[in-house]
Each structure stands twice: as structure tokens, then as C-alpha cells.
Amino acid sequence: xxxxxxxxxxxxxxxxxxxxxxxxxxxxxxxxxxxxxxxxxxxxxxxxxxxxxxxxxxxxxxxxxxxxxxxxxxxxxxxxxxxxxxxxxxxxxxxxxxxxxxxxxxxxxxxxxxxxxxxxxxxxxxxxxxxxxxxxxxxxxxxxxxxxxxxx
Amino acid sequence: xxxxxxxxxxxxxxxxxxxxxxxxxxxxxxxxxxxxxxxxxxxxxxxxxxxxxxxxxxxxxxxxxxxxxxxxxxxxxxxxxx
Numbered sequence: 607x608x609x610x611x612x613x614x615x616x617x618x619x620x621x622x623x624x625x626x627x628x629x630x631x632x633x634x635x636x637x638x639x640x641x642x643x644x645x646x647x648x649x650x651x652x653x654x655x656x657x658x659x660x661x662x663x664x665x666x667x668x669x670x671x672x673x674x675x676x677x678x679x680x681x682x683x684x685x686x687x688x689x690x691x692x693x694x695x696x697x698x699x700x701x702x703x704x705x706x707x708x709x710x711x712x713x714x715x716x717x718x719x720x721x722x723x724x725x726x727x728x729x730x731x732x733x734x735x736x737x738x739x740x741x742x743x744x745x746x747x748x749x750x751x752x753x754x755x756x757x758x
Numbered sequence: 759x760x761x762x763x764x765x766x767x768x769x770x771x772x773x774x775x776x777x778x779x780x781x782x783x784x785x786x787x788x789x790x791x792x793x794x795x796x797x798x799x800x801x802x803x804x805x806x807x808x809x810x811x812x813x814x815x816x817x818x819x820x821x822x823x824x825x826x827x828x829x830x831x832x833x834x835x836x837x838x839x840x
Contacts, residue, residue, distance in 0.1 A: 614773065616780045620837025627773040629765070637765070638824045639772040647840045656794070656830060659809030660823040678838040695769045724792065725836035726829065 609702065609741065611694045611753040618643055618728050619678075624743065624751045626731055630710065631691045632663055640729050644743060644753065648732030651692070652684065652713040657729055663687070665712040677713070680723065685712040692735075694753075708735050768825055775800060775827040783831065791833040796826050 613624040623643045630638045630653075640657045658665050671684040691705035713730075715723050736742065741753050778800040779786075786795060786802075794812045796804040798821060806812040813823035 614777065616777060617783075618780075619840070620835055627769055627776065629769060629772075636822050636824045637768070639768065639826075641773065641776045641827075643840070645840050656809050656828065660813050660826065660828055678836070693765070693769070695766055699766050699770050701766045701769065722792075723830075724834075725832045 609739075609753070609755040610697055611702065611741075612697050613644055613743070613751040613753065615751070616641075618726065626694060626753065628731075629693045631693070631705070632661070632687070635661060635663060637693075638663075642729035642731045644731045644751075646733045646736065646743070648730040649734055650684070650711050650730070650732045651708055651735050652711045652730045652732065653687075654727040654729045655712065655714050656727055658712050663712075666714070668712065671711065675713075677715075677727070680727075681716045683714045683716055685714060687712055697752075706735070706739055708738065771799070772825065772827060776829075779827055779829050786831045787833060787835075790831050792831065794828055794830050796821075796823070796828045798826050 613626050615622050616625050625641050626644050627641050638661050665685050668685040668687055675682045675684055687710045689707050690710050692708050693705045694702050696702050740755055742756055743751060744754050745751050775797040779797050790805050793805045794809050795802050796812050796816050804812050804815040809828055812828050816823055816826060
């Protein structure tokens with residue numbers, strides 16, 4: 607299957623980032639939509655609590671990753687939601703089939719009592735996704751970025 | 759079961775709404791600082807102090823939150839090196 611997922615550029619956390627739009631099917635719940643920064647510096651696929659807050663997924667009851675994780679100044683707890691189906695669109699805007707099966711984590715900021723996060727908390731598509739599906743981030747001559755499968 | 763075409767259309771409009779949010783962020787910082795906003799069809803349809811409150815508000819309008827862009831409008835832009 608030829609895979610070419612177009613990324614778009616948008617400012618997030620102060621810089622222009624390569625981002626992707628995708629949807630997740632989780633059990634019988636309505637399809638969940640999200641955008642995410644595509645970044646090989648992030649080890650996992652992490653959904654922000656802002657995205658999960660739109661759903662009835664009981665993410666707080668899932669097991670936590672034992673290692674501590676931080677995003678900038680914010681410590682985060684990662685809850686393992688298990689393997690989900692992730693859907694992307696191709697260059698023509700059609701949904702890529704079959705979906706990608708991928709372990710997803712919920713990124714929950716650890717905040718003190720009455721403390722509120724004062725910046726956006728994005729979702730991430732990280733290295734584990736690219737490695738598992740043998741995908742790379744590439745740029746074409748026009749500077750547009752894609753997630754592609756390259757046979758070399 | 760949903761048709762693939764419908765699903766693609768949802769992905770495309772979600773991305774359009776997210777890009778609309780990013781293009782309006784400086785205006786939103788002035789109008790709705792430190793609030794969560796819901797965007798549908800390139801319009802702000804709700805705002806509030808938490809995702810849960812905004813999600814509940816748009817559910818009452820008959821809109822499914824899981825398919826709607828809900829983002830936090832920080833008062834100041836936070837810059838992070840990843």
C-alpha cells in the first residue's frame with residue numbers, strides 16, 4: 607500500500623510545526639478527531655487532555671507509564687489507552703484504509719491544587735508510530751511535508 | 759456504517775477549523791484570553807473555562823464535541839523547544 611500522508615504547517619508552542627489531522631475510533635464511542643505535532647523527538651503518540659476531554663473515554667482509569675515525562679516546564683502522566691485505529695487522509699483528501707493500529711497515550715499534566723495550565727497542550731505523533739509502520743517525514747521540492755513509506 | 763466519503767469530509771473540515779483557529783489566535787487572545795473555544799465551520803460557537811464545559815455547551819446545541827475543534831486560547835504565547 608502506498609502511504610503518503612500530507613502534513614500542514616501551523617504555529618504551535620511558539621514555532622511553526624509540521625502537523626497532521628487524524629481521527630481515532632475508540633470502541634463504540636463517536637469518532638474522535640484531533641490534530642497533532644509530528645515530531646520524532648516525542649517517543650509516543652500522545653493525545654492531549656484537551657482532546658480527550660471532548661469524549662467520554664475514562665482515560666484517568668487507565669494504567670500509567672511508570673517513567674516520569676515532561677513537556678517543557680510541565681510534568682505529565684502518560685495513561686496507556688491501548689491499541690486504537692488511527693485514520694489519516696491522503697493527498698486527495700480521502701481516508702487511508704486500512705487504519706493504522708497504534709498504542710496511544712493520554713498526556714495528563716500534573717498540576718497542583720487550584721493550579722491551571724496557562725498554555726496549549728498539543729497532541730503528538732511521535733517516533734513509535736513512524737518506526738512501527740516504517741514511515742518517514744519527507745519534504746518535496748515545494749517545501750511541503752509528508753509522512754511517507756520509502757523503499758530504500 | 760459510515761461511508762468513507764463522509765468520514766474524509768469530516769477530517770477535511772476539522773483541519774479547516776483548526777487552521778481557522780490558528781489564523782485568529784491573536785484576536786482570540788484579546789477577546790477570550792485563557793478560555794477554551796469551540797470552532798465549527800470556521801466560527802466560534804462556544805467558549806468557557808474548561809473543555810468539559812465547552813463540550814457540554816455544544817452538546818446542547820446538538821453538535822458532537824469529539825468531531826469539533828476545541829482549543830485553549832492562552833493569554834500569552836508559550837514557546838517550547840521540543
